[in-house]
Amino acid sequence: EIVLTQSPGTLSLSPGQRATLSCRASQSITNNHLAWYQQKPGQAPRLLIYHASNRAAGIPDRFSGSGSGTDFSLTISGLEPEDFAVYYCQQYGKTFGQGTKLEIK
Amino acid sequence: EVQVVESGGALVQPGGSLRLSCAASGFTSSDVYIDWVRQAPGKGLEWIGSTRNKVESYITEYAASVKGRFTISRDESKNSVYLQMNSLKAEDTAVYYCTVGRGHCPTSGCQNYFDPWGQGTLVTVSS
Numbered sequence: 001e002i003v004l005t006q007s008p009g010t011l012s013l014s015p016g017q018r019a020t021l022s023c024r025a026s027q028s029i030t031n032n033h034l035a036w037y038q039q040k041p042g043q044a045p046r047l048l049i050y051h052a053s054n055r056a057a058g059i060p061d062r063f064s065g066s067g068s069g070t071d072f073s074l075t076i077s078g079l080e081p082e083d084f085a086v087y088y089c090q091q092y093g094k095t096f097g098q099g100t101k102l103e104i105k
Numbered sequence: 106e107v108q109v110v111e112s113g114g115a116l117v118q119p120g121g122s123l124r125l126s127c128a129a130s131g132f133t134s135s136d137v138y139i140d141w142v143r144q145a146p147g148k149g150l151e152w153i154g155s156t157r158n159k160v161e162s163y164i165t166e167y168a169a170s171v172k173g174r175f176t177i178s179r180d181e182s183k184n185s186v187y188l189q190m191n192s193l194k195a196e197d198t199a200v201y202y203c204t205v206g207r208g209h210c211p212t213s214g215c216q217n218y219f220d221p222w223g224q225g226t227l228v229t230v231s232s
Binding site: 043050 | 224
C-alpha cells in the first residue's frame with residue numbers, strides 16, 4: 001500500500017505570497033493518479049486538482065498541480081484570504097495524505 | 106447540479122447501530138461509484154468503503170477498520186445509497202461523507218478521485 005507524506009505540516013504565509021505544498025509517495029504513482037483537495041473548517045473537502053495537474057471545474061487558475069512518479073506539488077500563486085485551509089493529496093482510491101494546514105502569517 | 110446529501114448522523118451508544126443515507130440529485134446514482142469517507146475530530150480523511158455502479162453489479166469494498174461491521178447498499182427507487190453501521194465503537198466517532206468516485210475499477214481495485222462531496226453527517230459513539 002502506498003503511503004503519502006505531505007510537507008510541511010503547517011505553512012504560514014501572507015496574502016499575496018506563493019504557496020508550494022508537497023506530497024511524496026512511498027512508491028511511484030502510475031498514470032499521474034493523484035488528486036488534491038481543499039478543506040475549510042466545518043466544510044467538506046473540495047476537489048481542486050485531478051490527474052496531478054488538471055484543475056477541477058470552477059477552480060481559479062492560481063491553483064496548479066505538478067509532479068509525477070513519487071513527487072507531486074500543489075502551488076497557489078498569489079494567496080487570497082479564502083485560500084487559507086487544509087490541503088490533502090490523494091492517490092486515486094483509498095489513500096490520503098495527512099494534510100498540510102495553510103495558515104495566515 | 107450534481108449533488109449528494111448525507112443524513113442520519115446521531116449520538117449512539119457503543120455496540121449500537123446506525124444507518125446513514127446519501128441522497129443523490131442531478132444525476133442517477135446507479136450510474137456512478139459512491140464512496141464513503143470519514144474524518145474523526147481534528148484528524149485527516151479516511152476512506153471506509155465504496156459501491157460500484159449498476160453495470161458493475163454494485164460490488165462493494167471496505168476498509169479493514171470497518172469490514173464485517175459496516176455495509177453499503179443502494180435503493181434505486183430513492184436514488185440513494187446507505188451505510189449501515191453495526192457494532193459501533195468509540196473510534197468510529199467522525200463526520201461521515203459520501204462522495205462520487207470518478208475513475209474506473211480495474212481488477213486491482215478502484216482508482217477514483219472524489220467529486221462532489223456531501224456536507225457530511227456527524228456520528229458520535231459514546232455512552
